[in-house]
Amino acid sequence: QLQLVESGGGLVQPGGSLRLSCVASGFTLDTYVTGWFRQAPGKEREGVSCISSRGGRTNYADSVKGRFTISRDNAKNTVYLQMNSLKPEDTAVYYCAAVEPFPGVTACLAGRAGVRSWGQGTQVTVSS
Secondary structure (H helix, E strand, O other): OOEEEEEOOEEEOOOOOEEEEEEEEOOOHHHOEEEEEEEOOOOOOEEEEEEOOOOOOEEEOHHHOOOEEEEEEHHHOEEEEEEOOOOHHHOEEEEEEEEOOOOOHHHHHOOOOOEEEEOOOEEEEEOO
């Protein structure tokens, strides 16, 4: 119930690509802002990207702009994160979250919006 399940993580070389997926069950994801967050060992959780409930607005951390793209397919109750030109600094556990839609994607990225549900995370490792 009210579950999010991430998939698509793995081990890639620097410069490689991965696409993460987040599938919701028990509720309709199209009523929520959705965010991707990550946490590396010894570091605090940080916002990576957020997308509005209809996909019309997106926001990205400065460190991933131009490399990552967030999208959603509400018919499939799924949100994606396409990650290109991966760097070792991107290594982390990536979490999907359904976020209350107020006040918006800027607050979501900053961690100032309430979270309705967290996924369990998927490991992304970028290494030679």
